[in-house]
Amino acid sequence: MGKSTASSRITSFYKLEHQQRLDKIAEFLGENIFNQDHFLDTGNTDFQIVDNMIENAIGTMNIPIGLATNMIVDGKDKLIPMATEESSVVAAVCNAARQCRDTGGFYTYTSEHIMIGQVQLINVINPMITKQIILENEDEIKNICNEVDPLLVQLKGGFKGMEIRILDDGHEYNVIVHIFVDTCDAMGANAVNSMVEALSPVLERWTNAKANMRILSNLADKRLSMARATWRTEDIGGEAVRDAMLSAFRFADSDPYRAATHNKGIMNGISAVILATGNDTRAIEAGAHAYACQTGRYRSLSSWGVDKDGNLCGTLELPMAVGLIGGATKVHPTAQQNLKILDIDSADDLARITCAVGLAQNFAAMKALVTTGIQKGHMSLHAKNIAVMAGAKANEVNKVTELLVKGGKIRIDVAEEILANLRH
Structure with missing residues (x-):
């Protein structure tokens, strides 16, 4: 393969048609090594949709979609599409779900759909006075935020409260304004970001400080999902297997080196459902790993113990900022089909199911590790x-x-x- 002498400075690449973009790539590579036909085939997604989703689009990359079977979530049998390239992920969920069907499967809980928007105020003269001035104007702040998205308010969402934090960054005191926004069935990033941007100039006027950063937080710890399930001791191989799994959990909860892989296993299942439904995998993963540090050190997202009968019980709790409207969820045709397979009515339903999948994945990984080994x-x-x-x-x-x-x-x-x- 020869080295290209062409420049990567391609003016207005985004304005070119699909074939023209591929021609530019072939020209840049300098040899007949680029398969244009491969990128011209965008499968079951029209190139115009792809081109509208991202900049400088040249094609698509197919990710396998598997179907998790055997799942019972809150008393309902569910088929769950999972998009992943990793072997054994889907099979693990199926096996874990099968082994707890006789105890009712997975039971779930979700909190409110509250997302947090942050405004960082710097060059603050007196942080305590600044804090009080902002709190005194909460009604005006509510009006400013709700005017940004009146439809959200009509759906009984919108601004739901606020808090002010004073943060010493080692250089100066920052005043951090948090707004709490009920985003209903949306993930809510666009709505929340628009609200904090609309709010910033007003905060500057009231406080004589400077609004530096204006952005939502992906540590959505006011938008939590929980799942629990019970596996009978005799169904999982006896007390020795149960106790080995409990020991594996304690190892993960006390050692960040183990916890990183333990939680990655949980996210194998969660991210596969998130991707299949067109939601933001990076946001969910960032929120989950940040939440794992809430005690001051990185720990297991799941918790394991026994019930009064000695059966193995697992719970999983983490932020779950998912949506059914907006972004790829509403635009991507495959995401829409996957949502139909899930047969759900709300973002709340999606959060519950996704959390249950994460717990199933965690059970399967721990059991494999303490029995046959993960590699088999x-x-x-x-x-x-x-x-x-x-x-x-x-x-x-x-x-x-x-x-x-x-x-x-x-x-x-x-x-x-x-x-x-x-x-x-």
Whole structure:
């Protein structure tokens, strides 16, 4: 592959048609190594939709969508679409859900749909006086915020309160204004950001301070979701397995190195549902990991114990700022189809289901780790990917996968050798 001498400074790339953009890429690479046809095929999403969603769009990347079965959430059987590229994630949820069906599945709770908007005031002369001046004008602040989105107010959302924090950043005192906004069935980022931007010049006028940052917080700790479930001891392999899982939880809760992977496992399930429904995976992940630090150190998002009968009980609590309206959720056709599969009426329903999936994922990961090991199930499924990477055709993948798993060495060189033997 030769080095390109072309410049990446492409004027008005965003104005070009789809084919013209691909031609520019081919020109930049300098060799016939760019498959334009691959990017011209945008699957079941029209390029115009893609082009409207992001800047400088050139194509799409398909992520597999799997269906989690066996789930009972608040007494209702649910089929749950999950978008992920990682092997074993969907299977893990199915298995965990199957093992707690006899105890009623998952029970959930959600708090209000409150998002937090922040205004950072700097160059403050007297922080306590500034704080009181702002609090004295709460009614005016409410009016300013609600005028930004009257439709939200009609839906019984909008401004619901505020708090003022005084923060020493090591250089000066900042006064941080928090507004609390009920965003109803929306995630709410656009509404909240518009409100704090509208509020900022008024705060500056009242306080003679400067509004520096005006943005929502993804630590949505006033928009929590909880899920709980019970697994009977005899259904999960006995007391030894139960106690090993409890020990694994305590390890994660006391050691941030373990907690990082423990919580990542939870987010494997949660992020897959969030992505499948067109919601913001980065916002949910940032909020979750920040919430894991609420005690001052990074801990497990889940909690595990036993009930009066000695059965294993798990709970999961984390911020869940999801929406059914706005953004990719409303624009992306696949997200719309996935929401139909979920058969839900509100963002509250989506938050409950997503939290339940996270708990199921956590159960499955902990059980695998203390019994067969995480690699057995994961690598068995990953073997299909290895078979394809080795060049196996559609009619060869299953046989190569079978032989990889049987041999216990899930490597591409082994797959290539198996494939060569099969073909000869």
